[in-house]
Amino acid sequence: MSQGKKRKNSGRVTLADVAKLAGVGSMTVSRALRTPDLVSTGLREKIDAAVAQLGYLPNKAAGALASSQSDIIAVILPSLTEFATNEIVLALKGVLEPAGYQLIFTASNYDSQEEEKQVRALLQHSPAALILPGTAHTSQTLKYIENMSLPVVELSALTLTPVHINVGIDHHASAYQLTKFLYMKGYRQIGFIGAHTNFGRFAMRLAGWQKAMIDHDMASHRLVLGLSEVSFSVGAELLMDTLARWPDLDAVICGHSEIAAGLILEANKQGVKIPEQLAIATFEDPNLCNTLQPSLTTVDIPYAEVGREAAEALLQALITGNRDKVVKSLGFRVKTRAST
Amino acid sequence: MSQGKKRKNSGRVTLADVAKLAGVGSMTVSRALRTPDLVSTGLREKIDAAVAQLGYLPNKAAGALASSQSDIIAVILPSLTEFATNEIVLALKGVLEPAGYQLIFTASNYDSQEEEKQVRALLQHSPAALILPGTAHTSQTLKYIENMSLPVVELSALTLTPVHINVGIDHHASAYQLTKFLYMKGYRQIGFIGAHTNFGRFAMRLAGWQKAMIDHDMASHRLVLGLSEVSFSVGAELLMDTLARWPDLDAVICGHSEIAAGLILEANKQGVKIPEQLAIATFEDPNLCNTLQPSLTTVDIPYAEVGREAAEALLQALITGNRDKVVKSLGFRVKTRAST
DNA sequence: AATTGTGCTGATTGCGCTATCAGATAGCCC
DNA sequence: GGGCTATCTGATAGCGCAATCAGCACAATT
Incomplete structure (x- = not known):
C-alpha cells in the first residue's frame, strides 16, 4: 500500500481521471472542454468519450479559483413577491443564462442594511457581476463593491450617483x-x-x-x-x-x-x-x-424591458471590460381603464 | 526586485494579507473567522481589526475547494411565475438562508430534458444539496445525482421512487x-x-x-x-x-x-x-x-408548508448526514367560495 | 521533578483546476 | 537539408483556502 495521503480527495471524478482514461495530459482535457478548436480531432473525440463514460462534471469552484473568473451573477432584488420582480427576473434570465451565466437571487426587503449583508454574502462567491436595486447603498456596501471591482447594475430606479450601469424608471x-x-x-x-x-x-x-x-x-x-x-x-x-x-x-x-x-x-x-x-x-x-x-x-411600467436592457448593457460590459457609466431611463405611460 | 511570479494573484485581499497585517499565521486567521472559540481573545481582536480595516471577504470558491464543502443549495423549479413557486421559494429561503445556505434557482419549464441541463449546470457548483420538482427525471439526471452523492429533495408532487427526501401533495x-x-x-x-x-x-x-x-x-x-x-x-x-x-x-x-x-x-x-x-x-x-x-x-394547497417541511427535513439530512428516504404527504382542503 | 495534559499557533500540503511556458511535431520556404 | 513558423501537447506552478499535524508554552497531576 502507498503511504496514506495527507488528505483524501473528494471521490468525485476529476479532470485527471478523464485524462488518464483518455490517455492524455489533464491540460489537454481542460482545453478540449473549454476551447475545443485548439485540440486535434482525434484527441478531442477520445476525450469526449471519456467524459461521457465517467459522467464527468467540472468543478467550477476549482476553475474559478484557478482562473479568477466566475460565471455567477449575483442579483439582489428589493422583494421576491412583486410583479416587478417577476418581470425583471425573467428578463435577466432570458438574456444572461443563454450567455452562460448562473444567477443567484436574494432579497433586501427595501432595507439597505439588509442589502449590505446580502452583498457581503454574495461577493464571497466572487461573482462576475452584481445587480442591485437602484436605491441608496450603505458606504460599506460601496466599499465592498469597489474592492471587488466588478461590473455593477443598479436596477429599476434611477439614481443620482450611479456606480456603473443604471437602468430604470423615473x-x-x-x-x-x-x-x-x-x-x-x-x-x-x-x-x-x-x-x-x-x-x-x-x-x-x-x-x-x-x-x-x-x-x-x-x-x-x-x-x-x-x-x-x-x-x-x-x-x-x-x-x-x-x-x-x-x-x-x-x-x-x-x-x-x-x-x-x-x-x-x-x-x-x-x-x-x-x-x-x-x-x-x-x-x-x-x-x-x-x-x-x-x-x-x-x-x-416596462419592467421586462428594464431587465432586458440592463442585462444587455451588462453583457457588453462583461465582454468588453468597459466600465464607463451607463444610465438609461425607460419610459412609461398612463393606461386608462374603467376606474377613472 | 523579486523574480516575477509565474502567475499574478487576483488583487483581492486574501487571508494571507489579513494574517500579515495582524502579525499572525494565516491558519490562525482562518480559525478566528470560522471557529473563534479556538483562538485566544487577544489575537482574535487583532484579527477582527485587520479584517475590518482591509474589508476582507473570504473567497468561498477557495474554501469550497479546500474543504469540499459548499454552502450553495441548488433549486430547480418547474416555473418561476406561478403561485406555488412564490410560496415555495419564500419558505425555502426562510429556513435555509438563516442556516447559512445560499440558494440558486433555475426553472425547468416542466421539461425533464431541460431539467437535466439545469442539473448538469448546477452540480458544477458542487452544491451541498439539490432540490427539484417531484416529477420524473431522466436517467442521466439520476446518474449525475448519484455520482455526487448529495442530499436531494423532490418537491411538490409525490413520486413513486423517491431519490431521498420527497415532500409533496397528492x-x-x-x-x-x-x-x-x-x-x-x-x-x-x-x-x-x-x-x-x-x-x-x-x-x-x-x-x-x-x-x-x-x-x-x-x-x-x-x-x-x-x-x-x-x-x-x-x-x-x-x-x-x-x-x-x-x-x-x-x-x-x-x-x-x-x-x-x-x-x-x-x-x-x-x-x-x-x-x-x-x-x-x-x-x-x-x-x-x-x-x-x-x-x-x-x-x-399549503405550498408554504411544503417548502418549510422540505427545508427542515433537508437541514436534518445535512446536519446528521443521514440519507434515509423520507416521504411526506401534506394535506389539502376544498375551500368553498361563491363560484359553486 | 518528571510526566501528562491542555490550549493555542503556524508550517506544510493538497483540493481541482487553469495560466504559462517549454517541447514536440509537422509543414514550409529558400 | 537547415532554419522557421504554425500547431498542438503536456509539465509545472499556483489560485486562496482548510485539513492535518507538529510544536510550544503553561497548567495539572503524581
Whole structure:
C-alpha cells in the first residue's frame, strides 16, 4: 500500500481521471472542454468519450479559483413577491443564462442594511457581476463593491450617483404624470394612499404626486399611509378610513397595485361606486389591474424591458471590460381603464 | 526586485494579507473567522481589526475547494411565475438562508430534458444539496445525482421512487376530492379545462378528475385542453368554445387558477351567470381566487408548508448526514367560495 | 521533578483546476 | 537539408483556502 495521503480527495471524478482514461495530459482535457478548436480531432473525440463514460462534471469552484473568473451573477432584488420582480427576473434570465451565466437571487426587503449583508454574502462567491436595486447603498456596501471591482447594475430606479450601469424608471415623473392625468380628467381632490413609503420607488411616487398637486394648485394634504405590509386587506381597511377622513375626495392614487385592488374589492362590498364616487389609479401590475372590476387605471411600467436592457448593457460590459457609466431611463405611460 | 511570479494573484485581499497585517499565521486567521472559540481573545481582536480595516471577504470558491464543502443549495423549479413557486421559494429561503445556505434557482419549464441541463449546470457548483420538482427525471439526471452523492429533495408532487427526501401533495387525490365535492353539491355534468396537461401536477389532476367521474358514474368525456400557454386570455377563449361544445355542462374544473380566472372574467362579459349557469372550481391560488367576482372555489394547497417541511427535513439530512428516504404527504382542503 | 495534559499557533500540503511556458511535431520556404 | 513558423501537447506552478499535524508554552497531576 502507498503511504496514506495527507488528505483524501473528494471521490468525485476529476479532470485527471478523464485524462488518464483518455490517455492524455489533464491540460489537454481542460482545453478540449473549454476551447475545443485548439485540440486535434482525434484527441478531442477520445476525450469526449471519456467524459461521457465517467459522467464527468467540472468543478467550477476549482476553475474559478484557478482562473479568477466566475460565471455567477449575483442579483439582489428589493422583494421576491412583486410583479416587478417577476418581470425583471425573467428578463435577466432570458438574456444572461443563454450567455452562460448562473444567477443567484436574494432579497433586501427595501432595507439597505439588509442589502449590505446580502452583498457581503454574495461577493464571497466572487461573482462576475452584481445587480442591485437602484436605491441608496450603505458606504460599506460601496466599499465592498469597489474592492471587488466588478461590473455593477443598479436596477429599476434611477439614481443620482450611479456606480456603473443604471437602468430604470423615473418613478417621480410617473406619479407626476398620473396625477396630471387625473387633473386633466377634472379631478381636483386627489389623495394618495401608500405604505412602505420611505423606501425605494414608493417614496418617489409620493413625492411626484405632491409636486404635481402643488404645481396644479391643488391641496396636497390628503395622504394616508398604511403601517403594515402591502396587501389586499390593508387596502380594504384603508378605504373607509380614508373616506371618513376626507369625504370630499374624488380620486385617489395608490402607491401599490395591491392596495388599489383591496380598495376596489372593499368599495364593491360597501357599495361605493368606482369611478363615480371615487376614481382610483395606481402603478404597475396590468394583469391584476385588468382583472379587477372595474378595471384599474395604471401607469404601465416596462419592467421586462428594464431587465432586458440592463442585462444587455451588462453583457457588453462583461465582454468588453468597459466600465464607463451607463444610465438609461425607460419610459412609461398612463393606461386608462374603467376606474377613472 | 523579486523574480516575477509565474502567475499574478487576483488583487483581492486574501487571508494571507489579513494574517500579515495582524502579525499572525494565516491558519490562525482562518480559525478566528470560522471557529473563534479556538483562538485566544487577544489575537482574535487583532484579527477582527485587520479584517475590518482591509474589508476582507473570504473567497468561498477557495474554501469550497479546500474543504469540499459548499454552502450553495441548488433549486430547480418547474416555473418561476406561478403561485406555488412564490410560496415555495419564500419558505425555502426562510429556513435555509438563516442556516447559512445560499440558494440558486433555475426553472425547468416542466421539461425533464431541460431539467437535466439545469442539473448538469448546477452540480458544477458542487452544491451541498439539490432540490427539484417531484416529477420524473431522466436517467442521466439520476446518474449525475448519484455520482455526487448529495442530499436531494423532490418537491411538490409525490413520486413513486423517491431519490431521498420527497415532500409533496397528492394532486390526484386533490382533483378527486374536488370532483366529489361538486358531485355532492349536485353537479353531474362536470367538465375539465386545462393546458400543459402532460406535465407535472396537471396530468395528475386530470387523472384524478377522470377517476372520480367514473367512480361516481358520471360521463368523463367533457375535456378541453388549451394548446398555448396558461394565461387569463386562454381561459377567456376557452369559455365560449366549451359551452358551445357541451351546452349541458353544469360545472367545470380548471387545472390552473389562471384559466379559471379567465373563464370568470369572460363569463361576466358574456353575461354567463356563475354559478347558476356554470359552476367553476380550481386549484391553488387563494389570493387570485378571492379577488375575482364571484370568488372561486378552490383546493387550497399549503405550498408554504411544503417548502418549510422540505427545508427542515433537508437541514436534518445535512446536519446528521443521514440519507434515509423520507416521504411526506401534506394535506389539502376544498375551500368553498361563491363560484359553486 | 518528571510526566501528562491542555490550549493555542503556524508550517506544510493538497483540493481541482487553469495560466504559462517549454517541447514536440509537422509543414514550409529558400 | 537547415532554419522557421504554425500547431498542438503536456509539465509545472499556483489560485486562496482548510485539513492535518507538529510544536510550544503553561497548567495539572503524581
